[in-house]
Amino acid sequence: MLVTATPAQGAWWDCLCLLGKRDCTAKVMPPAVHQNAAPNLEAASIGARVELQLGKKTVAGVLLDATYEGILLGTMRDGKPQSRLVEHRKIDSLSVIDPVSGELEAFGIDTPRARVLASRLLARRRYIDFLNTDYVAPVQEAITAEVLKFRDVKSKAEQESYLRAEGEKIMARVREKFGIDNVGFHYNLNGGNGSDYVERGGLRVSRGDVGVQYGASKDFADKIYLFQSKTTNLFDVINATNPKLLAGGRMGYELNIFRLDHEYFRQAVREGGITKATDISFDFNTDWLRRREFNKVGAGLVGIPYSMYLAPPIGVFQSTGKRFPALKRLSRLEETLVTMRRLEAILLSDKNFLPAGEGP
Numbered sequence: 322m323l324v325t326a327t328p329a330q331g332a333w334w335d336c337l338c339l340l341g342k343r344d345c346t347a348k349v350m351p352p353a354v355h356q357n358a359a360p361n362l363e364a365a366s367i368g369a370r371v372e373l374q375l376g377k378k379t380v381a382g383v384l385l386d387a388t389y390e391g392i393l394l395g396t397m398r399d400g401k402p403q404s405r406l407v408e409h410r411k412i413d414s415l416s417v418i419d420p421v422s423g424e425l426e427a428f429g430i431d432t433p434r435a436r437v438l439a440s441r442l443l444a445r446r447r448y449i450d451f452l453n454t455d456y457v458a459p460v461q462e463a464i465t466a467e468v469l470k471f472r473d474v475k476s477k478a479e480q481e482s483y484l485r486a487e488g489e490k491i492m493a494r495v496r497e498k499f500g501i502d503n504v505g506f507h508y509n510l511n512g513g514n515g516s517d518y519v520e521r522g523g524l525r526v527s528r529g530d531v532g533v534q535y536g537a538s539k540d541f542a543d544k545i546y547l548f549q550s551k552t553t554n555l556f557d558v559i560n561a562t563n564p565k566l567l568a569g570g571r572m573g574y575e576l577n578i579f580r581l582d583h584e585y586f587r588q589a590v591r592e593g594g595i596t597k598a599t600d601i602s603f604d605f606n607t608d609w610l611r612r613r614e615f616n617k618v619g620a621g622l623v624g625i626p627y628s629m630y631l632a633p634p635i636g637v638f639q640s641t642g643k644r645f646p647a648l649k650r651l652s653r654l655e656e657t658l659v660t661m662r663r664l665e666a667i668l669l670s671d672k673n674f675l676p677a678g679e680g681p
Contacts, residue, residue, distance in 0.1 A: 357409040362387050362446050364415045367439045368430075370422040374413040383424045387442050389516055395428045402428045437618045441522055443676040444627060448519045451633045451674040456666040457644055464662045465647050468655050480654050481556070484661070488555030491665045496550075498669060499631060503581040504550040506558045507625070508573030515575050515634035522615050524577060524625040526605045542597070542604040545624045549581060552600045559637070559664075560657045571638050578668070579629040632667050633674050 365371075365387035373380045373392065386393040391408040392415065425435050457464070474480050496502060507524055518524065526543040548558045563570045589595040594609035603624065610622040641656050642648065651659065 355409040357412055358389060359446075359449055361392060361409055361412055361415050362442065362449070364417060365392065365442060366417060366420050367435055367442060368422055368425045369417045370419040370424070372416045372418055373407055374416075375407070375411050376413065380407070381418070383422055383428065385425070385428055385430065386438055387445070388520060389445060395424070397427070404428065433614050434617045437522070437615055440676045441520070441618060444519050444522075444633075447674040447676065448516065448633050452515075454672065454674075456670060457663055460662065460666050461645065464659055465645055467662070468645070468648055468651075468658060471655060471658060477654070484556040484560070484654065484658060485554050487658075488557075488559075488661060491661060491668075492550050492555050494665070495631070495668050499580065501580045501582050502551070504631065505579045505581045505625070505629075506548040506550075506553075507545065507577040507579075508561075509575040509577075510546070510563065510573050513575065515636060518575070518577060518634045519627065521619050521621060521623060523623040523627040523629070524579075525621040526607070526610065526624040543607050543622070543624075544602050544604045546602045549600055555661060555664075556657065559660050560654070574636060574638055576635045576637050576664075577625075578631045578635065578664075579625055580631060581629075583629055585626070585629065627675070630675055635664065635667060637663075 365384055367384060367386065369384045371382065371384045371392075371394070373382075373394065380394065382394040382396040384392060385395045385404055391406045392412065393404055393406050395402060395404045397403070425431075430438070471480065471483070474483065492504065495504060513525075524545050526545055528541055528543055548561070550558075561572045563572050586595065589605075589609070590598065592609060594606050595603050596606050597604035605622075605624045607622055610616055610624060613623075613626070615626045615628070616622055637660050638656065641659055642651050645651070645659065648655070
């Protein structure tokens, strides 16, 4: 059964889970997506004329979009365009009748919008493949041996020193592979999950910061919070604590990793799209964002497009101990080490689960 990273019951926040007081699986591991989603997304083509078999009923129309929820089908009624979402669970099969129907404009979808929709569709397909790829298996024995050796180091200061040194080595290899000098990291601290970021095409800006929720801040700028590799070691990114949890819980359970030295960011600064940039946040001009092609699809405004990502959103701190049964219970620093090695395996993999199309 295929899965996406959509939190069970629509609620992502679980204090006990992020504090490490109990297993995270029940609340934050993704529930199953209907088994029809993968073949439907694979067969789908934006703008194609398709037939959907719904039991004994056949429905034909223009495929306007294909999401994790279902197929958005366009039809004409009395000469007027209309659309309906058909859920994957109701679709027995999807057949392409004409791959290029030429009918998208009748439904208000111009060429730039169609291009973004096609890129999002490819991203959804590849994200399912990503979730079903086990990056840990090839390095599981090596990680287990490293953690057992790490346990022999009794000084917390020495353990942290080791993790920082390894963090710098990992990021040096990542920078070399991608030919970049600065990497950004963003947790789902204020909501969101892997499939959300794929569906929306990247990181959306949000108003203000955590302090606003408690009346402690007057910063209502549209912004994105992040860590930067040029100022923060990978160990400190992974081991960071959540400001919402007083007992030192993790920052979140989904980590978005992206390049920060792209021309997109330099252009944003030159043109006033980024109005303020610090080591921990970027403030955005929403009028500038609305003019970006990648914001022609979906609700909200994306500040960091999916095309900047180095890998799909990565689930972290989810049943880490169960992945390494020989280690039994992991300490916080041991879990941090395991997570760093898992990120290394993903980022340095020769697999590519990102679409090349949709850009800034």
